[in-house]
Amino acid sequence: MIRTSAVAAWERAKFAWDGSGNRVLATARHLADTAVAGRTDWQVFRAGPLRIGYGGYRAGQSHVLPFLRERARAAGLPTGPVTEEPAGHPFPDVDVLLLGCSPRRAAALPSTAAVVAPFRVHLVLPTTEAGRPRPVVVSRKERQRFARERDRRGWELEETRSGADLTFFYHRMHVPTMARRHGDDARSVGLRTARDSILARGVLFFVTENGERRAGMLCRRDAAGRRLTLRLAGVLDGAAEHYDSGIFMATYLLITRWANDRGIERLDLSGTEPFLSKGILQFKRKLHPRVELPPNHFARKRLWLGVRRDTPAVRDLLAANPVLVLREHGRIEAVYFHDARRPARTDLRWGGLGLDAARYVNLDEFLAGLPSDGGPR
Incomplete structure (x- = not known):
């Protein structure tokens, strides 16, 4: 012990x-x-x-x-x-x-x-303006797709702080997704660190599709509770079909709305290399975040x-x-x-x-x- x-x-x-x-x-x-x-x-x-x-x-x-x-x-x-x-x-x-x-x-x-x-x-997304919730800024096409697919697939946001849920997310979503996207260059934190240093100060989200967990993100709040940082992410078994469905973007949109409702001021979409050709940067750009130096x-x-x-x-x-x-x-x-x-x-x-x-x-x-x-x- x-x-x-x-x-x-x-x-x-x-x-x-x-x-x-x-x-x-x-x-x-x-x-x-x-x-x-x-x-x-x-x-x-x-x-x-x-x-x-x-x-x-x-x-x-x-x-x-x-x-x-x-x-x-x-x-x-x-x-x-x-x-x-x-x-x-x-x-x-x-x-x-x-x-x-x-x-x-x-x-x-x-x-x-x-x-x-x-x-x-x-990439940091302000979630409030003048003390009020800031609307999620995405293109009309993205909004329409999200609304259409959410109704058709029954997407819902699930919030949890369970260690067992974290283990499921880590092994069935995060690790396979990192392996698929980055191969030998994949990097992350270990499960113990994810539990003791991120979940202990944050929250784990799943997006369910007709009741089945299909995507997830592990987030950490700062000491003041005003900033929520997206730390680990993944889709079930790293399967390409979940990216094709739009559920990954839906996860960002649903978490942003969750942050709006709780008065969180800034949603940190995490870090990236300083090049516009970085794929995840172009993906997150659709949410209209602000490029900032890391905290x-x-x-x-x-x-x-x-x-x-x-x-x-x-x-x-x-x-x-x-x-x-x-x-x-x-x-x-x-x-x-x-x-x-x-x-x-x-x-x-x-x-x-x-x-x-x-x-x-x-x-x-x-x-x-x-x-x-x-x-x-």
């Missing part, structure tokens, strides 16, 4: 260390990460003709690196294994380099052919993206992945890269995210002066 209690206490402490919004704890975590970052080896992989490298904060190895590999595969590029190169200078010999670093270091790095992004962003140590971290060579593959990568960039006074804007052969990916929309602006950057100007192979761009 003593050993079990010690393990539980350790896991609760680790959970707080990893994601607490407490200012003192978040600052301590950031300083500790920054001290270690310079000694972390570079992670390098090949994607077709590209060599892409990541270095700095170790968290990027489970956030930034899998995203880059997924985007390379989405572009049809074969990806090789990740290899390590020694930390420190000089930078590894790559075409595109990303570095997780402090704001101070980001400001000292080269600004030519480079941008500075938040290390991560959160924990990630708010103090930056992602420097620098290009080392001007090649067609580099241009393809940049044009296909518009990035969220930090500007003065903490403003966040969307940057779309383009050139004569590669139009800006405006199908990856920035509207509805509460961003300050969008900027269109010509790759001929952005990459001017970099070495190239001399071929057509």
Whole structure:
């Protein structure tokens, strides 16, 4: 019993260390990460003709690196294994380099052919305005689909804090969904942490279809009870049919209404990498959240993206992945890269995210002066 209690206490402490919004704890975590970052080896992989490298904060190895590999595969590029190169200078010999670093270091790095992004962003949905419930803002098409399918399928929201229900959700919904969506790159918290650090301070929701549980989300409330954060999600057995039915979007809509009714002020839809090509970001954009810096140590971290060579593959990568960039006074804007052969990916929309602006950057100007192979761009 003593050993079990010690393990539980350790896991609760680790959970707080990893994601607490407490200012003192978040600052301590950031300083500790920054001290270690310079000694972390570079992670390098090949994607077709590209060599892409990541270095700095170790968290990027489970956030930034899998995203880059997924985007390379989405572009049809074969990806090789990740290899390590020694930390420190000089930078590894790559075409595109990303570095997780402090704001101070980001400001000292080269600004030519480079941008500075938040290390991560959160999508936050205000659920009240002027003290009153804020209507759920989705397109007319989404509202009509939700109403139609809710009547046809009998969708209802179920609220529970049962440990047995959590076990069912974790093993039958969350784990299979993460495996289906992310494969070997899937990451999550353990069941004990989900129970002791999330459910103990939150609530588990199921959406039932004609009385049968089909989707679920585990959420955590902050100490003041004004912010509800969506932490774990899934559909039954990770089955694609439940995404096709629209029940995943219905889960967000029903939880938002639940939050409205209880005076919760902000619904945190959780974090993501700072790229408009991130699929979950585009999905959640339909709810019209606001892009914000995370409410924990990630708010103090930056992602420097620098290009080392001007090649067609580099241009393809940049044009296909518009990035969220930090500007003065903490403003966040969307940057779309383009050139004569590669139009800006405006199908990856920035509207509805509460961003300050969008900027269109010509790759001929952005990459001017970099070495190239001399071929057509």
